Every structure is written in structure tokens, then in C-alpha cells.
Amino acid sequence: DGGITQSPKYLFRKEGQNVTLSCEQNLNHDAMYWYRQDPGQGLRLIYYSQIVNDFQKGDIAEGYSVSREKKESFPLTVTSAQKNPTAFYLCASTAGSNTGELFFGEGSRLTVL
């Protein structure tokens, strides 16, 4: 089945540690996105990538980093510089147009202890 796989589903981290969230898609989509979701708020864009080896900052990129070395993979690193990292993180992809369906993964819940 085609889709987006995020891992891990749950992750606990101590303050001061970096953590990397995995996102893999087999939809052959060009564009991939990372969103952060907090209770009572909409999805906020962290980073996005329209093509391999290229990515752009979204609205809340501070404290996060990404890479896009392969078309199917777009990992997100939450660094120790992110002041409030506890959140639900969603990866998404689309075929390349901002007027096409955005497919989401099942999310990764990060909790900082």
C-alpha cells in the first residue's frame, strides 16, 4: 500500500538532547512537509521540501533541522535549541502542487521530560 510512514510513534527525550523523527513515503511525491500540532491550534509549518537536496523554512523553523537526500525520505531533527519541543509532529507529502491532495502520516508524539 502506498503511504507515508512516520517513526517512532511515541518518543521521550530529556532536555538538551537532539532527536530525529523519520518520515518515509512511497507515493513518488516530490514535495514533503513537516508540521507541528499543539492542542487547540492548527497545523503549523516547520519545513518543506519541493525537490531532493532542497528545502525551505516554514513559519516555525527555529530549533529544527531537516535533510532531503532522497526523494522518499525527509527526516526532522528537533534540536536542543527548540525551547518547547513537546508536541505532535506530522509529516505530509503531495505530488508537487499546492493545489493537490496533501497526504499525512500517522504522526509522532514527542515528549520532553
Added chain:
Amino acid sequence: GENVEQHPSTLSVQEGDSAVIKCTYSDSASNYFPWYKQELGKGPQLIIDIRSNVGEKKDQRIAVTLNKTAKHFSLHITETQPEDSAVYFCAASGQNFVFGPGTRLSALP
């Protein structure tokens, strides 16, 4: 940049009744308006979408209307069922997708 507002934030309806969720957007260049349903602990799933050249679209119990002049669009769910209980997000897309804050819908038996 684009700003999307969504109302109400919570909505309770009796099973079998209709539910309406409304969104407004600010950027007249936005031309694609999807609606997503998110169940607890899962990723959002597209339930219906509409493009700027269309005023209304229907898919079984779900319909979306778009008023480009007023920059607002609405989701209509008829004959609400318990499985409709979830959080619903609207979005507007031009350069990028911008999401509303969500509406928690509860279909009461």
C-alpha cells in the same frame, strides 16, 4: 501571508442532525480549499476539497461551499453519525497550505 479562521471551535449535534463548520481566509490568491478529518492520535485525512472555479461540491453526506467574493467556505455534514465525531480542519492553499485551528465535532446519540 494567508490567515485562516475557523468557527466554531467545538460543535455538538444530535445524531441525525446536520453540522456546519465555517472558515474564512485572507489571501485572494488562494485557490484550493481542502477539509481534513483527524481522529484521536492519527494523522488528518482528506474528506473533501474544492477549487476556486467551483462554488459547491458534494460527496454523499458531505458538502463544501465556497464564496470567493466573501473569502469564506463551509463544510456541511448531513445525517451526522457517531463515526463523524473527530476534529475537522479547513485549509487554504496558494503558495502553501495554511490550516484553520480546527473544530471538535461530537455527534451525540
